[in-house]
Amino acid sequence: MENKILIVGTAAYDSIETPLGKREKVLGGSGVYASLSSRFFVKPILFSTVGEDFDHNYEELLKKHSVEIEHIKKLKGEKTFYWRGSYLKDLNNAETLKTELNVLEKFETAIPEELTDIPYLFLANIDPQLQAKIVSQMKNLEFCGLDTMNFWINSKRDEIYSLFRQISIMFLNDAEVKSLSDETNIFMAADKLLSKGLKNLVVKRGEFGSVLFSKERMFICPAFPLKKVVDPTGAGDTFAGAFMGYIAQTRSYDFENLKDALIWGTVASSFCVSDFSVSAMTSITLENLKKRKDEFKGFLL
Amino acid sequence: MENKILIVGTAAYDSIETPLGKREKVLGGSGVYASLSSRFFVKPILFSTVGEDFDHNYEELLKKHSVEIEHIKKLKGEKTFYWRGSYLKDLNNAETLKTELNVLEKFETAIPEELTDIPYLFLANIDPQLQAKIVSQMKNLEFCGLDTMNFWINSKRDEIYSLFRQISIMFLNDAEVKSLSDETNIFMAADKLLSKGLKNLVVKRGEFGSVLFSKERMFICPAFPLKKVVDPTGAGDTFAGAFMGYIAQTRSYDFENLKDALIWGTVASSFCVSDFSVSAMTSITLENLKKRKDEFKGFLL
Numbered sequence: 373m374e375n376k377i378l379i380v381g382t383a384a385y386d387s388i389e390t391p392l393g394k395r396e397k398v399l400g401g402s403g404v405y406a407s408l409s410s411r412f413f414v415k416p417i418l419f420s421t422v423g424e425d426f427d428h429n430y431e432e433l434l435k436k437h438s439v440e441i442e443h444i445k446k447l448k449g450e451k452t453f454y455w456r457g458s459y460l461k462d463l464n465n466a467e468t469l470k471t472e473l474n475v476l477e478k479f480e481t482a483i484p485e486e487l488t489d490i491p492y493l494f495l496a497n498i499d500p501q502l503q504a505k506i507v508s509q510m511k512n513l514e515f516c517g518l519d520t521m522n523f524w525i526n527s528k529r530d531e532i533y534s535l536f537r538q539i540s541i542m543f544l545n546d547a548e549v550k551s552l553s554d555e556t557n558i559f560m561a562a563d564k565l566l567s568k569g570l571k572n573l574v575v576k577r578g579e580f581g582s583v584l585f586s587k588e589r590m591f592i593c594p595a596f597p598l599k600k601v602v603d604p605t606g607a608g609d610t611f612a613g614a615f616m617g618y619i620a621q622t623r624s625y626d627f628e629n630l631k632d633a634l635i636w637g638t639v640a641s642s643f644c645v646s647d648f649s650v651s652a653m654t655s656i657t658l659e660n661l662k663k664r665k666d667e668f669k670g671f672l673l
Numbered sequence: 674m675e676n677k678i679l680i681v682g683t684a685a686y687d688s689i690e691t692p693l694g695k696r697e698k699v700l701g702g703s704g705v706y707a708s709l710s711s712r713f714f715v716k717p718i719l720f721s722t723v724g725e726d727f728d729h730n731y732e733e734l735l736k737k738h739s740v741e742i743e744h745i746k747k748l749k750g751e752k753t754f755y756w757r758g759s760y761l762k763d764l765n766n767a768e769t770l771k772t773e774l775n776v777l778e779k780f781e782t783a784i785p786e787e788l789t790d791i792p793y794l795f796l797a798n799i800d801p802q803l804q805a806k807i808v809s810q811m812k813n814l815e816f817c818g819l820d821t822m823n824f825w826i827n828s829k830r831d832e833i834y835s836l837f838r839q840i841s842i843m844f845l846n847d848a849e850v851k852s853l854s855d856e857t858n859i860f861m862a863a864d865k866l867l868s869k870g871l872k873n874l875v876v877k878r879g880e881f882g883s884v885l886f887s888k889e890r891m892f893i894c895p896a897f898p899l900k901k902v903v904d905p906t907g908a909g910d911t912f913a914g915a916f917m918g919y920i921a922q923t924r925s926y927d928f929e930n931l932k933d934a935l936i937w938g939t940v941a942s943s944f945c946v947s948d949f950s951v952s953a954m955t956s957i958t959l960e961n962l963k964k965r966k967d968e969f970k971g972f973l974l
Contacts, residue, residue, distance in 0.1 A: 557899075557901070560900050580878065580882075581895070590898065591972060592972045593895075594882070594895060597884075598860070631974065670890075671891050671892060673973045
């Protein structure tokens with residue numbers, strides 16, 4: 373039987389402008405991106421909450437790409453989470469022009485009984501207190517990944533810290549890891565977070581790749597070299613989704629396997645940013661990923 | 674007999690301030706840094722011009738660290754090149770507070786006969802027209818490295834381009850490669866410069882490492898992970914010096930050997946930035962470099 377991963381995150385409408393174009397109200401959301409990249413390795417069960425305006429075609433698109441959608445709860449009279457962002461000033465960092473939380477304020481946290489024994493869980497960026505509620509319901513967690521954002525680091529730092537011992541790995545970008553640790557250097561930051569009980573950490577550095585930290589080991593991984601970035605939206609969730617999917621498929625948690633997972637994440641996110649919204653992630657195959665992974669290894673030592 | 678490398682560049686007085694301290698009129702200069710890191714692999718002959726104020730103790734320091742100093746020409750009545758820079762605003766990019774060219778305006782370009790058959794040459798950052806004059810005097814060049822800076826890219830771009838076919842490799846940082854190629858992406862930039870006759874290119878990305886390009890191959894190399902950077906001055910020249918020194922020692926120019934050279938450069942520059950001026954580069958041994966190189970490889974795939 374195919375392994376499963378439970379992915380808790382948003383399904384959203386995004387309006388995006390980048391130097392290469394713009395899109396209005398397209399499919400986005402952390403849970404959507406993570407699901408669409410974990411699907412290459414395992415069956416993703418997307419646990420999310422949307423408004424009644426959530427397009428049926430998007431549900432069909434997810435279903436068609438192996439994402440289990442029956443736990444995307446649609447709330448009547450509510451609108452789907454909406455985000456408008458621009459990469460015109462800086463392709464590496466989105467400028468948020470508008471955020472409408474809408475249905476996110478009523479995000480569902482009661483995990484149905486039949487999902488509570490899934491051993492793999494990815495908690496995309498939502499309120500850390502909701503993340504904690506979800507973790508506490510899981511009965512057989514083997515490997516749990518956690519994402520967050522600077523908004524929560526600034527407002528609910530202790531709640532994030534208290535999740536450290538319950539999770540297996542955290543995904544943070546450069547700015548987030550510095551902020552969460554109060555350090556200015558990512559290697560100092562990693563030391564500090566690991567000393568506080570975090571088992572593994574991935575620091576994402578955008579076009580400069582990522583670094584994987586565990587207690588005794590470190591792996592510095594460049595990004596896949598891209599000549600053109602169309603839309604960086606979802607790159608981090610795509611990265612984490614592929615990472616977690618690979619771990620859930622292989623069920624091995626030693627450092628060498630985490631390194632492989634990091635490379636899959638790197639390769640998946642390189643596809644994600646090559647087109648708007650989920651276009652790339654709904655058109656590639658596992659073969660595309662494998663081919664690029666081999667190509668990528670040729671650029672490394 | 675030990676292999677030799679001819680290094681043409683500056684010997685200078687630097688005044689530096691960084692978040693971790695400041696130093697007044699300490700030894701610096703592209704030629705000095707490159708010589709002090711190439712010395713671990715070959716005999717560096719530093720070809721430079723200084724003023725009569727150049728401290729005799731600095732000459733002795735270079736000599737003590739295997740740098741041949743008899744071709745550092747001391748001009749009477751002249752003052753040594755002086756640079757004052759600050760890293761307070763950005764540890765990755767020096768802010769130049771003062772530049773006194775002084776003796777550099779009379780930089781010697783007539784290479785003594787006995788040096789013209791040295792097969793290895795590193796041209797640190799000086800006027801590209803002077804660099805061209807020096808290359809034209811060399812009779813047996815096997816491998817020549819070239820550095821430059823944005824000032825020359827903006828004022829003498831064609832002169833740099835016309836050096837491409839005479840040299841083996843160019844060292845540029847991220848901003849320089851974009852400027853020289855008129856591209857905003859380093860991979861596009863590399864394609865363009867290689868298509869114009871450049872054989873090999875290293876793009877230096879500071880704390881994010883470097884990328885080595887040749888016609889058909891690419892090697893993406895992270896930086897050595899450092900928890901503290903004291904003074905970034907000279908990192909690029911130290912990098913190039915170790916790279917070129919290793920090539921001059923091994924006399925092999927295939928891509929795998931260039932990759933090794935890049936790793937030596939990475940490791941050498943990581944020592945350079947760990948203390949002010951040339952302090953680190955005059956206190957470490959080849960053993961220190963070797964040990965860190967092994968440690969570094971453990972962080973890569």
